[in-house]
Amino acid sequence: MSLTKEQTQHLYHKLLDMQKELSGEKKETESMTEEVGELSNGVDNHMADHGTLVTDRMTDQTVREIDRELLEEINHALQKMKDGTYGVCEKTGQDIPYERLEAVPYARMTVEAQADMEDELDAPSFEREFHEQVKDLSNKETVDQKSSQTYEILDREQDSK
Known part of the structure; x- marks a missing residue:
């Protein structure tokens, strides 16, 4: 119309x-x-x-x-x-x-086309990784455990030094 x-x-x-x-x-x-x-x-x-x-x-x-x-x-x-x-x-x-x-x-x-376009412009990988780490830290199963993704990354960084 x-x-x-x-x-x-x-x-x-x-x-x-x-x-x-x-x-x-x-x-x-x-x-x-x-x-x-x-x-x-x-x-x-x-x-x-x-x-x-x-x-x-x-x-x-x-x-x-x-x-x-x-x-x-x-x-x-x-x-x-x-x-x-x-x-x-x-x-x-x-x-x-x-x-x-x-x-x-x-x-x-249109709203739909705008939403589709914004979905196509996916967040940069570092931002996605950051959100995964934050989610990982807030996961009750991994809090205070060395099995979380964040601990693994920190361990790798320490080992490389």
Whole structure:
């Protein structure tokens, strides 16, 4: 079922509002040297002050990167509207339900196709091994026993030294 003209118009305006909000003027933060300079002028500086400053800076950069990526997705959706391909799953070619587009107007795929794609992007092997080790440690049968996978790995590492 294709989107109605009213639904498309509603989603178009929703995308424009999101685009305007993300493209609006952002508060420019002080440069790192200015912020550090303020801290270094004081007598009672604490390392935590510098740590907080760095953490705040990293948080700001992360938020800006997420906003930039979201803006790219919104622009892509607006381009698809111009091309007449908006609301069509990029993976399956099926119509994306209006309810999904209402929730995520820049969605490129149906929920099912998105889930399939995320399943295909399997976790890296080190991450999978980590989860197995954590699961192994929480297994009541292996707690306090040297038969767990984690103990085996630690024993191998000690033997190699």
